[in-house]
Amino acid sequence: MLRYTIWRFAQAVPVLIGIITITFFLANQIPGDPISIMLGPSPAQERVELIQAKYGLDRPLHERYLTYLQGVMMGDLGYSLYYDRPVLEMIMLRLPVTLYLTISAFAFAIATAIPLGVISAKRRNKPTDHVARIVSLIGVSTPSFWIGLMLIIVFAFHLGWFPARGLPLPWEAPGDVRGAETQIDVITTSLYHLIMPMIALGTLQMAQITRIERSSMVESLQGEYVKLARAYGVSETTIVRKHAFQVAQLPVITIVGLGLSTALGGSVLIETVFEIQGMGRLIITAINNLDYELIMGTTFMFGFAFVIGVIITDIAYAYIDPRVTYGDE
Secondary structure, three states: OHHHHHHHHHHHHHHHHHHHHHHHHHHOOOOOOHHHHHHOOOOOHHHHHHHHHHHOOOOOHHHHHHHHHHHHHOOOOOEOOOOOOEHHHHHHHHHHHHHHHHHHHHHHHHHHHHHHHHHHHHOOOOHHHHHHHHHHHHHHHOOHHHHHHHHHHHHHHHOOOOOOOOOOOOOOOHHHOOOOOOHHHHHHHHHHHHHHHHHHHHHHHHHHHHHHHHHHHHHHHOOHHHHHHHHOOOOHHHHHHHHHOOOOHHHHHHHHHHHHHHHHHHHHHHHHHOOOOOHHHHHHHHHHOOOHHHHHHHHHHHHHHHHHHHHHHHHHHHHHOOOOOOOOO
């Protein structure tokens, strides 16, 4: 198992290099000039040459690529033209907000989807099952940003129940959060701001997990071992809890592991809709201003999260199902 884990992480290295390479050359092919965006139209030639030399934009593309790749291997993601700060520093500043939103959305999705999927499977083809299937179908078919906009219109503008913008972190100082005097006020304000973006981002994941959980539980409940348990008079609750549920979780783990990674990508739209200062808005700002190294740095972080999510999903299989083996083990 340890050897397989090391091998899977080693396989991630060429994937990450591929992400860096593709992103670097694509980002540098975006039409426009970052110097013109930074200095405005008709800047002085001396000023342009100074900025190009400062950020290495006067060097050949292949030299910049090799320098950037070497920097990434040393933990240096470059320097942002727009913010005039190290890219890694900007990412570390925004990443906690995105992780807070994404993890909360997934907690919401799992907490609602698994019970809904299990109940739907147990009451197959009954009204409860039909309602659960319709809810999951609507969730899968509806874009997250549209759900976010509808939540803002209904619950922020018309009812005034929740704020429509911003997301303070629960560990911020009370002085940095408007209207907060104590840390409890900060936590309450943070949860208050979190509810709508969490639902908007988590609805798609909830619907996908519900569908997988239901189909997997239906198959599991029709297994021979379940029929044998029923023949021995084991109660239905015990069958579901001890025999059917664990076996049915393997497909769910797959969708959760991959969904958690792709939810980071979905946070780009949700952060834009709710004006949350996270990684999503950072990458949009980077693209709008042709901030090459910030584009590459944020894309690399999203790619890194996806690769790690896939690896953790693969490893989790072996722990959940002892029948799963890898390599020579």
